[in-house]
Amino acid sequence: MIALKLAYRNLVGAGIRTWLNVFVLSIAYVLIIYFNGLMSGWNREARRDTINWEIANGQYWQKDYDPYDPFSFNDSHSAIPSVFNSKIDEGKIVPILISEATIYPEGRIQSIVLKGISTNQKILKLPTYELNVEIAEIPGIIGKRFSKNTNLKKDDLVTVRWRDANGTFDAAEIRIISVFNCNVPTVDNGQIWIPLDDLQKMKQMPDEATILVNGDELKVNSEIVGWVYKDIEFLVMDITKIIKTKRIGSSFFYIIILALAMLAIFDTQVLSIFKRQKEIGTYVAMGMTRKQVVTLFTVEGAFHAVLAAIVGAIYGIPILAYVAKIGFKIPEGSDDMGLAMADVIYPFFSLMLIVSTIILVFLITTIVSYLPARKISKMEPTDAIKGKIQ
């Protein structure tokens, strides 16, 4: 307790030097919490949007389906197992048929993926109800990214060429019924959504599908031959991994600030021990053990972290609360990198994040404060009182 009181008095007594260190360290606190909060917010939004727009509660994949190999799409289709029929009727499972195709927007050739989906589905946020139109052409909906890349807009016609189940070429016109705004590139980039019935007819694959999106809380228990179940954790694994990598990348900024703060504290400690040799000698002469003096100086250094947490809270809480409210606007084009990203990311600051940051910074500061203080244990008290350089 004495050590704490003394440490506090010494620190405050050091004046501007202490407050400069505390301020820099408080910036490190705020930045660590901000960047991690931003990543957590992004992760939460990306996960939520992917669930809402693409994966629901999980998916059954036809055994040959590989989303990373478009060449496999034409071979990865099977008849929908009868065990799912009742769930499909109840709207708890949505079958999707996926096919490779080629479109010719403005006479340019472009490979795309055609996705056939039930127009009455309500599991995914895709506006498939808009496909319920009676027109001569095949109705299609596309995402804003694909619209931008191909220059296709609402009511535009585009020729699509595909091969049916027998490998025979066929071609037709697709009319773009609407362009939807979605943060999930994997349901947007390079693909056109059309009614499932139409695609099944085009491909000559009646009652067949490539994936079955599960909107039900539970998966079908029995093993389904030819189909593999993929749960949410598997389906969002890529997002989690990418955001984890981004988190490590963004830590670069606050590691620099933290390093600067630690360097300042280290320097302060070295300077204190050098300038306060007589004080150290007096402590020992008055009966304090060397260990107690080391503890005193270590606590003094570590107290920077406590003061920085308080200072950081004074200006950090209002700033971070404001940022959490207005969010972080993502620059134009950042969402083209294939990862779910909203126009504005709202950082999420959890109690866990704040507590773990405080503990982490406190521990690092204590270690950095202790390292120079070790020198005290080697000091001769008589020489120290005389102020001899040791």
Place this chain on the structure above:
Amino acid sequence: MKNALLVLFLIGSMFVQAQNPTGKEILDRIDKNMASKSQIVTSKMIIHGQRSSRTIEAKTWSIGENKAFTEYLAPAREKGTKMLKLEDELWIFSPSTDRIIKISGHMLRQSVMGSDLSYEDMMENSNLIEKYDAVVTGTESINDRNCWVVELQAKTADVAYQIRKIWVDKDKYIPLREELYAKSGTLLKKTDFFEITKIGNRWYPKKIVFKDMLKKGDGTEFIIDEILFEQAIDEYIFTKAALK
């Protein structure tokens, strides 16, 4: 009198029928004119893009329909690339990677060096009689030549193009135009044959223009600089060892 007129009409009809060959006969005549046991062709492929054109030079050795070996001679970027076709299999050797790659499955549907031709188009066996029912639907003039218009309908469902139309020169029995249609009837590809030249005892086009009809652009020109028929070709050339 009536009977005499009927007999005259029947004889006349028979005469007209004898003058109009059937679709199968026309395809047979084309085959006889163009097919050879072996060929060595030096050619240029001019690929017209939206902004610029590229010219690729190649030399091809082939025996019948099932064996072909092509070596690209120019430009420098493609020089040394070799392609081997055996039956329905295709391998490519790229000197930059020093590897032999087998082109199979869906990769066969990719464009050959950015041209309007796919590997599959190149691999296609020209024996159309086996796959199609041919019917002569009329006569038309192409490049001031009188042509039979032959419509081909696939016999089975597993044929890439269900409908084809071929315009065949009535005198030379060589196609001057071919159109490939989707099942729905949409025109997908068009091939025009120019500079029909007498080479030995056969007529042969020295310039062929391939065009993907859904795509903008001037298509891909295939120009034959030299073609030699019935040449002795070493069998070694049609092995994977010859690719490297």
